[in-house]
Amino acid sequence: MPSLPRSPRRPWQPAPAKREYVQHAARDSRYDTARWQAARKAQIARCPCCEECERQGRVTAATVTDHIIPVRLGGDFWDARNHQSLCRACHQAKSASERTQIAPRG
Ligand SMILES: [Zn+2]
Incomplete structure (x- = not known):
């Protein structure tokens, strides 16, 4: 099964020391499960168009199932809601903006 590429780390940057700063996707093994593949397909089947493009009046085929509230920020991984x-494109833009958010403590 293909896996998402890990983001390249520049050698002069220290490795992330704590898990809370680790990016999602590549590191969360739940993305590799059959259960997630099924949930992902179910979401695209339920809603085949990009919801963000729809909000902006465009119709674009969806290819990614996204967590509305990032799992890293407390969103439920499995909850279809x-x-x-x-x-x-929308997923990359959303992920890029989420990268600047810090996970809540506790
Ligand atoms: Zn879109």
């Missing part, structure tokens, strides 16, 4: 269909 926390899933939305996105196209690749």
Whole structure:
């Protein structure tokens, strides 16, 4: 099964010391499970168009199942109510903006 590429780490940057700063996708083994593949397909089947593009008046085929509230920030991984269909561009834009958010402590 193909896996998502890990983001390249620049050699002069220290490795992340704590798990809370680790990015999602590549590190969460739940993405590799058959259960997630099924949930992902179910979401795209339920909602085949990108929901973010739809909000902006565009119609784009969704290819990614996204967590509305990032799992890293306390969103439920498996709850379908926390899933939305996105196209690749919208998912990348959303992930990029989430990268600047810090996970809540405790
Ligand atoms: Zn989109």
